Amino acid sequence: MIMRTVAWVLCGAAITLAACGEKTSGAAKKSDVPAYQGSVGASAYVADGWKAGDQAAWELQLRNRMQGQNEYARIPTKP
Numbered sequence: 001m002i003m004r005t006v007a008w009v010l011c012g013a014a015i016t017l018a019a020c021g022e023k024t025s026g027a028a029k030k031s032d033v034p035a036y037q038g039s040v041g042a043s044a045y046v047a048d049g050w051k052a053g054d055q056a057a058w059e060l061q062l063r064n065r066m067q068g069q070n071e072y073a074r075i076p077t078k079p
Contacts, residue, residue: 036059038052050057067073 034055036053036055038046046052047061050061
């Protein structure tokens, strides 16, 4: 009975140590330029009317996108 308990404890310890040894996927890519300046060759993914380097339009676009995801703004109010 004690041998079975010791075996379970050792198995649990082995599983715990195996989980601690997991490798990370690597460092996140960091850009040298701000996001609003855009990137070359990504024109298929750019919103209409936005030009690279226009920070005010970038912030407005992000604000509008966040409002579309805001549940409180999407629920119609009763008069």
